[in-house]
Amino acid sequence: MRRWLIAFSFCLIAAGAFAQAFPSRPVRVVVPYPAGGVVDIIARSVGERAAATLGQPVVVENRTGAASNIGTEAVAQSAPDGHTLVLASPAHTVNMSLYPKLTWHPLKSFEPVIMVGVIPNVLVVHPSVPAKSVAELIALAKARPGQLNYASAGAGSSVHLATEMLKQAAGVFILHIPYRGQPEATTAMVAGEVQMMALTMALAKPRIESGQLRGLAVTTGKRSTAMPELPTIAESGYPGFDVSTWFAFLAPAGTPAPVVQRLNTDLGAAIRHAEVEKRLRAAGAELNPGTPQELKRFLESDVERWAKVIRQAGIKLE
Numbered sequence: 001m002r003r004w005l006i007a008f009s010f011c012l013i014a015a016g017a018f019a020q021a022f023p024s025r026p027v028r029v030v031v032p033y034p035a036g037g038v039v040d041i042i043a044r045s046v047g048e049r050a051a052a053t054l055g056q057p058v059v060v061e062n063r064t065g066a067a068s069n070i071g072t073e074a075v076a077q078s079a080p081d082g083h084t085l086v087l088a089s090p091a092h093t094v095n096m097s098l099y100p101k102l103t104w105h106p107l108k109s110f111e112p113v114i115m116v117g118v119i120p121n122v123l124v125v126h127p128s129v130p131a132k133s134v135a136e137l138i139a140l141a142k143a144r145p146g147q148l149n150y151a152s153a154g155a156g157s158s159v160h161l162a163t164e165m166l167k168q169a170a171g172v173f174i175l176h177i178p179y180r181g182q183p184e185a186t187t188a189m190v191a192g193e194v195q196m197m198a199l200t201m202a203l204a205k206p207r208i209e210s211g212q213l214r215g216l217a218v219t220t221g222k223r224s225t226a227m228p229e230l231p232t233i234a235e236s237g238y239p240g241f242d243v244s245t246w247f248a249f250l251a252p253a254g255t256p257a258p259v260v261q262r263l264n265t266d267l268g269a270a271i272r273h274a275e276v277e278k279r280l281r282a283a284g285a286e287l288n289p290g291t292p293q294e295l296k297r298f299l300e301s302d303v304e305r306w307a308k309v310i311r312q313a314g315i316k317l318e
Helices: 002-020 038-054 066-076 089-097 133-141 158-170 182-191 201-209 257-272 275-280 292-311
Strands: 025-030 056-062 084-088 110-125 148-152 176-178 195-201 214-218 244-252
Touching: 025 038, 025 066, 025 244, 038 056, 038 084, 038 110, 038 244, 038 257, 038 275, 066 084, 066 089, 066 244, 084 089, 084 110, 084 176, 089 158, 089 292, 110 133, 110 158, 110 201, 110 257, 133 214, 148 158, 148 182, 158 176, 158 195, 158 292, 182 195, 182 201, 201 214, 244 257, 244 292, 257 275, 257 292
Parallel strands: 025 056, 025 084, 148 176, 148 195
Antiparallel strands: 084 244, 110 195, 110 214, 110 244
């Protein structure tokens, strides 16, 4: 027992020394999406501020492709020393159920560091659709089975799955029309080529205010501070409905707990900084930083939820 205690003490001392030495070089944040998008904006805004307290530069690297799988895989295979992170979003918990040959696991391959926050999605319809509420839209879908359609940013995207989740909850059939991204889908919506969509707040708000689209509800569990007049889908007859585009920092599995905690503290301070908060809110984000344990529970729940939705919808991608 004494030898075990001595060995354990040495491990604690070594972990503490490692944490004190961290970071010993620039911290790399992999963004598995193109530069200029909202994930990229969040990574650069938070990273720039966090560099001051970490004492090392925070370098953002865009590694795109394969629905975020390429960049995510690169981080999963990186040294677990805290110097390489990924800024994950819903694809992280969705892709395991969509792609059967993934080389990484959303839970086992990563250590949760900190949630940044969420961007609400808004259920919007083209003004030509005679529905001014979720209840009226569902009634219309039931009266015209298969005649309504909806756009998405692509099969397996968060806005695609949010609408599939609503279809399952309401028991209706609405035809899915995928596009190559939200900008293309939004253009099609405004042109009247498609009738409805779950659109991120940053893209939905100006088009609702201009009258190009009609907002029916937000997909989050709480009303959005950006458009508090819109009810939630949960309020509209589907209790428990809560879908958003979330963002979180993750480290490779095996990263020492003291290092994870240091990252949580410094990234959390950066997220809460007034200038960063202002910038992220301008992008439509609602901030919700917390502990690694809280993030772990969220990721576990999200993996389970989307696996069920994808299985019931019969969605399969290669």
